[in-house]
Amino acid sequence: MQMTMNSNQTPPQTPPHTPTLQSRLPNVGTTIFTVMSTLAAEKNAVNLGQGFPDFNCDPKLVHDVTGAMTRGLNQYPPMTGVSELREAVAIKIKAMYAYEYRAAGEITITAGATQAIITAILAVVHPGDEVIVLEPCYDSYVPNIELAGGVVVRVPLTPGTFRPDFGKIAAAITLKTRAIIVNSPHNPSGTVWTRDDMLALQDILAPTNILLISDEVYEHMVFDGQQHQSAARFPGLAARAFIVSSFGKTYHVTGWKVGYVAAPAALTAEFRKVHQFNVFTVNTPVQYGLAAYMADAKPYLELPAFYQRKRDLFRNGLKRTRFKLLPSEGTYFQCVDISSVSELGEADFCKWLTTHIGVAAIPLSAFYGDGFDQRVVRFCFAKKDETLNSALDRLARL
Ligand code: PMP
Ligand code: GLN
Secondary structure (H helix, E strand, C coil): CCCCCCCCCCCCCCCCCCCCCCCCCCCCCCCHHHHHHHHHHHCCCEECCCCCCCCCCCHHHHHHHHHHHHCCCCCCCCCCCCHHHHHHHHHHHHHHHCCCCCHHHHEEEECHHHHHHHHHHHHHCCCCCEEEEEECCCCCHHHHHHHCCCEEEEEECCCCCCCCCHHHHHHHCCCCEEEEEEECCCCCCCCCCCHHHHHHHHHHHCCCCCEEEEECCCCCCECCCCCCCCHHHCHHHHCCEEEEEEHHHHCCCHHHCCEEEECCHHHHHHHHHHHHHHCCCCCHHHHHHHHHHCCCCHHHHCHHHHHHHHHHHHHHHHCCCCCEECCCCECCEEEEECCCCCCCCHHHHHHHHHHHHCEECEEHHHHCCCCCCCCEEEEECCCCHHHHHHHHHHHCCC
């Protein structure tokens, strides 16, 4: 029998409802950085948790950006980034690492390193492809791989030292391995890969088709005379690498969210196919401002000394506490072992420290898929000296 309805009748009413859905990221909550920054604000704690400077960038950089706005550079830029900025990046990479990228086809400006990394992953990872991450690792990598339908293969860095174990890395490689993500200087541990580390990686990858995503956002924060070993220094790595960096870290403007990717033309072409549909273009006046500002190499050349002094100030102050200091060879992070200070696990300790001592930190367990707790927490020392001193005074009470 056919159902008929005359125009005076209304269909049975169901209350409006939001359809239930199956989460694409069932294991993901709010990032630890947001959680700890929110708690720090609520408790009026000194926030040494989330990594960002609490001081201003160079006024010249603001001047260069606002100058671009005033000149009317406020509409869409080219999809790949403004050519002046891509050229400036190519010149910097050549000067620092003696490798020549062509700005036109091999450098793309991104909305921060975060977008660069997810875009590279979406561009190359097919469902079922394996991607190796070295744990502890930055918290966006794993959800990015999962969104691409990839399979995450976790290889631990050596507990205690956080050095790469190339035996374990080699053993994790299969015919399905599509890419490996490497991050040096390393967040959260502050370790820096050596030339021998990079050569070992180059040797392992040489007989394979595995791509390298080299997260080098802390490239200009390497201390004690060490040099950053960019993948660009190693032709066998550069030929298979997406090298990612972030102007936010280098120029104290994390909120501007501008970074770049350098990669061989064939990889860049695939990268841009995704980039044009997930962000299309990146803030125009900021790009012109950065291009003008980069004409002077001094700001990034002086960055290691700038942060080394802060690291030393912070480490010296921490000697007044019972924390055991781990090395900080690079980045703006200092890790400490909490075992002689507290019985608490890392996450509970960070909450306790924020609430009762008034200093926020980040538990290293947040950088592991299984929440591995080695009783180590991370502080960020990208802060004014007075902020660091105020945190140290509070920590001295421990
Ligand atoms: N990778 C690492 C290792 C980081 O520490 C950060 C900074 N949060 C990023 C990527 C993201 O950088 P951006 O803010 O430029 O997106
Ligand atoms: N890179 C910074 C950190 O590791 C900030 C990250 C973020 O807020 N997503 O703390």
